[in-house]
Amino acid sequence: MTSEIKDFLKDLISLPGLSGYESPARQRILHEWQPLVDEISTSPLGSLHALKRGSGDEPRPSILLAAHMDAIGMMVTEIVDGWLRFTQIGGIDPRILPGQQVVVHGRQDVPGIVVQPPAHLLPDEVSPRQTVEMKYLLVDTGLLPEQVNEVIRVGDLISFAQPPLELGNDLLAGHSLDNRASVAALTLCLRDLQRVRHIWDVWAVATVQEEITLGGGYTSPFSIRPDLAVAVDVTFARGPGGPSDYRTFPLGKGLTIGWGANIHPAFYRAIKETAERLDIPFHNEVMPAHSGTDAFAMQVTAEGIPTAVLSIPLRYMHTPVEIISLKDVQRTGHLLAQFIAGLQADFMEQMKWEE
Incomplete structure (x- = not known):
């Protein structure tokens, strides 16, 4: 190629x-x-x-x-004290989401990270030994709540931010x-x-x-x-x-x-x-x-x-x-x-x- x-x-x-x-x-x-x-x-x-x-x-x-x-990607469904709840656009396995870098496409593009609350902060019915459902995950942009409210709205898109990576044997990841x-x-x-x-x-x-x-x-x-x-x-x-x-x-x-x-x-x-x-x-x-x-x-x-x-x-x-x-x-x-x-x-x- x-x-x-x-x-x-x-x-x-x-x-x-x-x-x-x-x-x-x-x-x-x-x-x-x-x-x-x-x-x-x-x-x-x-x-x-x-x-x-x-x-x-x-x-x-x-x-x-x-x-x-x-x-595929995600969409903001709720803003809670500056953190973003989201749902999927297309098929996404929630197991791969925690720790992923993302971009929130609001009034301006905002970098963020998908985070999983610690086990003791999850509902009692959620076992830390199982995959945490998407509805419990959050996107953290690092912005203060008032800053988030200025640039991000419910319905804004969230895309993955993993850069392309060339691997051995003529492979490409991304x-x-x-x-x-x-x-x-x-x-x-x-x-x-x-x-x-x-x-x-x-x-x-x-x-x-x-x-x-x-x-x-x-x-x-x-x-x-x-x-x-x-x-x-x-x-x-x-x-x-x-x-x-x-x-x-x-x-x-x-x-x-x-x-x-x-x-x-x-x-x-x-x-x-x-x-x-x-x-x-x-x-x-x-x-x-x-x-x-x-x-x-x-x-x-x-x-x-x-x-x-x-x-x-x-x-x-x-x-x-x-x-x-x-x-x-x-x-x-x-x-x-x-x-x-x-x-x-x-x-x-x-x-x-x-x-």
């Missing part, structure tokens, strides 16, 4: 952009994508739509590549790699497409609200009406204490290609054959029900859209120290670009639902 793309990803995961409030991330992606596409716009819900036109005769078929840009690692993969795809001819129109879409409503996953394909759609997301990488069965995949050993009810069988086979031809390492990911991605929404939009899922293995999902392999990000972007370059004008005529 080029240092330019790596720096872009590190910038992107340093920004807030919680579900429903994606503007900081969207502006950074807009800046990165604008030189790579022919048109770019923002949907009524806030998803970013970038069109790179193909070279085929009009009306050209189109493919939509979706990566959600929203992040918050919001779910799913901004896939935004970086789409960026690499758009860069690759600058150098190759492709017949189809390509829509790169950074969707909103995947973590809470799938809002961008439903509305963007309804607006664009592509012939094909790909959800690019992350999946569970193997780690300490976790399962080593079909639910997890080795980190840095290739992306995954989804197989299940959300995936069109012919689309799956075409992507799989491209990966095999290019010797791009991949794993089949069994998705027996809801894929847990925007694919669930895109597949059932309008009359139905043939959909596929590509995923980047990630450790410690929904924590401030998620870990991905930069090699897997690069492989995902390259596979997407090469698949698009190989799409012929009559590809849809061969698309039959045959398991």
